[in-house]
Amino acid sequence: MRTARDGTTVEQRFFRYGPYTLLGIAVLMSALSSGLVGMTVTDMYAAGILTAAACALQLWWGRTRPGSTPHAPGAPVYYVLRTVIGFALCWFNPFFSIYAITGYFDVGVLLPKRFARAGLMCTAVTMAGSQSGGGMPPASLTNWVAFGALFVLHASLALVFGNIGAREAERTQRQAETITELERANTRLEQALAENATLHAQLLLQAREAGIADERRRLAADIHDTLAQGLTGIIAQLQAVTSIADPVLAREHLDRAAGLARHSLGEARRSVHNLVPAALEDDDLPAALKKTVAGWTERTAVRADLTVTGTVEPLHDEVGVTLLRIAEEALSNAARHAGATRAGVTLSYMGDEITLDVRDDGCGFDPADLAPHSGRGGFGLGGMRARAERIAGTVEIETEPGQGTAVSARVPLVRRT
Ligand SMILES: Nc1ncnc2c1ncn2[C@@H]1O[C@H](COP(=O)(O)OP(=O)(O)OP(=O)(O)O)[C@@H](O)[C@H]1O
Ligand SMILES: [Mg+2]
CATH class of the missing domain: 3.30.565.10 (Histidine kinase-like ATPase, C-terminal domain)
Structure with missing residues (x-):
């Protein structure tokens, strides 16, 4: 639906300002045709007062419900008053039907569904009366017949168009609901994606931290099992040397210490390169x-x-x-x-x-x-x-x-x- 800069739709603006325009045209046409339809001065005063009342009513409604929300409180009152004024104006000059025709347009927005037909029928009476010739009430039998025929025509057209309009409105409503639901789903999807991205980043960080901790444990275990173990053994052998007088036995301990040192150095180097221990290389x-x-x-x-x-x-x-x-x-x-x-x-x-x-x-x-x-x-x-x-x-x-x-x-x- 197209919206203006102030956020109102074309329909909303039409419902708000359309009655003024139609009333203006109706007043002009009535003034020009006043002699033709035989309006007395009293009729003109009465029509003037009713026109002012129509303007005041429109002003009140425009201020109260600028957005013309469907079935807003007060809407039926506005509709009924406007229809009564329109009917009364047509009584003085049929050209006021130009204003009364508004009753067809916004009946679905202003009246509850079960009263919409009644609203259309009232407008149809006004329209048929003003178009049957000779003014209201119909003066002759011919006027009555014309009124009846025109009423049937108006009522039928109003009902057909009313039904088409109602279906169209339902379709629009459903479309709007679908769009709203899609927008909601989209927002939820965007939120889920954002949460996912955060989670992904957290997981990456955790995985990296876990990797670092795991590698640290591996290194600690390797240092313990190669260097620390070797040094412990070497210390034990060297301590033994200090308490032994026999040079041959002392030599044995020193050789073992040297062997342990060589072995530990080799294992430490293998650990740096992440290789299996020498003992498992061939065996x-x-x-x-x-x-x-x-x-x-x-x-x-x-x-x-x-x-x-x-x-x-x-x-x-x-x-x-x-x-x-x-x-x-x-x-x-x-x-x-x-x-x-x-x-x-x-x-x-x-x-x-x-x-x-x-x-x-x-x-x-x-x-x-x-x-x-x-x-x-x-x-x-x-x-x-x-x-x-x-x-x-x-x-x-x-x-x-x-x-x-x-x-x-x-x-x-x-x-x-
Ligand atoms: N087979 C065992 N017999 C008697 N006590 C033991 C034995 N194994 C371990 N212990 C006791 O458990 C303690 C912990 O052993 P652990 O291997 O964790 O550390 P450590 O041998 O003291 O030092 P590290 O292994 O880090 O060089 C030892 O200090 C020792 O008191
Ligand atoms: Mg130990």
Whole structure:
């Protein structure tokens, strides 16, 4: 619907100013034809008063309901008064039907639906009366017949056009509702898109943060398992040298310290390049574990056995590295804290899962007594868990003071592709 700069539609402006224009034309035509239709001076005064009343009515309605909202309160009063004035004016001069015809135009907007027909019929009476010749009331039988015929014609046309208008109005109303609904849906869509964009940005940020945190954990675990482990071993060997007088034995310890340093340096370099540990480069996990256990026994002089159960299968690098590192840390703990006389490592291939158990018969400990992570050591147990969780696995520790310790890791068996 076309709207003017002040926001009103063409229809609204027509309903507001149209009656003035038609009244003006009607007054002009009536003045010119006053002699022809035999208006007396009294008639002219009466018509003048009614014209002023019509203007006042139009002024009131224009001020009260400038937007002419459909079925606004007061609208029927306005319609009825205008129809009565129009009828009365036509009584004095038929040319006032030019004004009375407005009753056809806005009946649908001003009257409730059930009274619209009555409004049209009243207007039809006025129009037929003014067009039947001889003025109102009809003077002769011929005038009455003409009035009747004209009334039927007017009434029929008004009803037909009224129906067409009503259907058109309904269609327009439905269109307007559809447009409003579409606009609402559009707004909702825009909101959803904006929310989506924000969510996407948040997810990206979270993913980046999670990636950073994950990489930090990987680096921490690698530093702990390569450099820190190696340095701990080297310190132990060097300490042993200071308390040994036998130069041959001291030489052995120094060689072991040098070997550990070389090994740790190599592992640290491999970790920087994100490669699998040297132990897994040429060997599969059982073979690598065998060497680890043998090396541990050699360093600690504590007997340790490796048992492998199930069918050995080629493992994905991540699975192999995770279990090897867990075994190394568990053995390192057994050497440093347990004071064990025996240790056992069991690797079990169980179809969809693979488990690693590292047991010692040492002093054991109370996990509840462990001091919270202090930054000085104490990373090992947490690191084992973090490594296992990274590949959807778990680590459980069974221990109590005097009862030895058993570390059990359980991870999905992902085969090398
Ligand atoms: N096999 C074990 N026997 C006895 N005590 C153990 C054993 N394993 C761990 N503990 C106890 O649990 C504590 C925590 O072990 P964890 O591996 O987390 O740290 P850490 O070995 O002290 O230091 P880090 O591993 O960071 O060099 C140890 O300090 C020790 O008291
Ligand atoms: Mg440890």
